[in-house]
Amino acid sequence: GAGVSQSPSNKVTEKGKDVELRCDPISGHTALYWYRQSLGQGLEFLIYFQGNSAPDKSGLPSDRFSAERTGGSVSTLTIQRTQQEDSAVYLCAARGASGGAEDTQYFGPGTRLTVL
Amino acid sequence: AQSVSQHNHHVILSEAASLELGCNYSYGGTVNLFWYVQYPGQHLQLLLKYFSGDPLVKGIKGFEAEFIKSKFSFNLRKPSVQWSDTAEYFCAVQGGSYIPTFGRGTSLIVHP
Numbered sequence: 694g695a696g697v698s699q700s701p702s703n704k705v706t707e708k709g710k711d712v713e714l715r716c717d718p719i720s721g722h723t724a725l726y727w728y729r730q731s732l733g734q735g736l737e738f739l740i741y742f743q744g745n746s747a748p749d750k751s752g753l754p755s756d757r758f759s760a761e762r763t764g765g766s767v768s769t770l771t772i773q774r775t776q777q778e779d780s781a782v783y784l785c786a787a788r789g790a791s792g793g794a795e796d797t798q799y800f801g802p803g804t805r806l807t808v809l
Numbered sequence: 810a811q812s813v814s815q816h817n818h819h820v821i822l823s824e825a826a827s828l829e830l831g832c833n834y835s836y837g838g839t840v841n842l843f844w845y846v847q848y849p850g851q852h853l854q855l856l857l858k859y860f861s862g863d864p865l866v867k868g869i870k871g872f873e874a875e876f877i878k879s880k881f882s883f884n885l886r887k888p889s890v891q892w893s894d895t896a897e898y899f900c901a902v903q904g905g906s907y908i909p910t911f912g913r914g915t916s917l918i919v920h921p
Contacts, residue, residue: 696852724907735813735899736853736911749908784853788907798909800845800853 697787697801705807706775714770714804716785724788726798727760727770731781739783742768775808782806811836811904815912822890823920830885830915832874832900840904842883844874845911847897856898859883870894892921 698717706712718725727739738752742762753759757775762768772779782803789796816831834840844856857868864876874885883900897916903909 726908728911733818733913735815735913736901738908738910741908743907752908786853797855797858802852 697785697799699783699785699801699804701804702802703805703807705809707809708777709774711771711773712775712806714772714783714806716768716770716801718766718768718785718787718801719799720766722787722789722799723765724796725762725768726786726788727768728784728786729781730784730803736784739770772806775806777808780806780808811840811902811910813900813902813910813912815898815900815915817915818913819916819918821918821920824892825889826919828885828887828890828894828917830898830900830917832883832885832912834881834883834900834902834910836881836902836904838904840902841909842874842876843901843903843909844868844872844883844885845899845901847899848893849896853899856885890917890919892919895919 700715723744725742728736730736740760741749757773760770782805784803785801786798788798812835814833842859845853846856847853857866859866859876867873872887876883895918897914899914900912901909
């Protein structure tokens with residue numbers, strides 16, 4: 694597609710349940726990022742995928758969070774045993790095809806997660 | 810470690826007023842700098858970016874930003890704002906890795 698898509702757009706879940714958030718990046722964009730945006734906060738980096746390299750997981754807040762990227766394309770962010778503090782907008786971004794650090798990040802619309 | 814500070818959290822202006830949003834960063838080496846904008850109901854999108862060369866960078870919709878290395882600043886400016894500039898603005902710094910650090914954002918409201 695023309696841009697980064699994310700699903701679902703909204704997710705309401707009960708505390709303790711697991712959730713999966715999906716990101717479908719721009720075709721050919723080898724770098725993919727996940728961020729979390731809480732109310733009144735900036736974007737908090739979670740995880741970074743680049744091609745076939747091992748992902749940079751340094752931003753994941755706890756071991757309840759994990760992500761994978763299949764076939765270098767679609768990515769899934771999984772949150773296990775959700776807590777109320779996990780409520781936020783989860784954003785996915787794809788970086789330009791040339792692979793340089795200066796390439797622009799293209800953001801998806803985000804998934805708004807609400808944990809009751 | 811790199812960090813970003815956006816001084817203004819909320820800015821309210823009337824149309825035709827001039828705008829300057831502050832952004833200061835902390836990082837000891839070469840940096841790439843960005844301003845992103847999120848219009849109501851829309852995705853985050855790039856407004857402008859600096860990597861090298863002319864420290865005065867021009868972006869979309871009449872915005873510009875100036876990289877002042879001695880002040881570790883990358884302030885965003887627009888000489889005359891419009892109602893359609895109402896949005897959330899984020900400054901980001903990227904130094905030494907592929908992972909940018911974003912500021913908390915500035916909410917701009919422009920009254921017609």
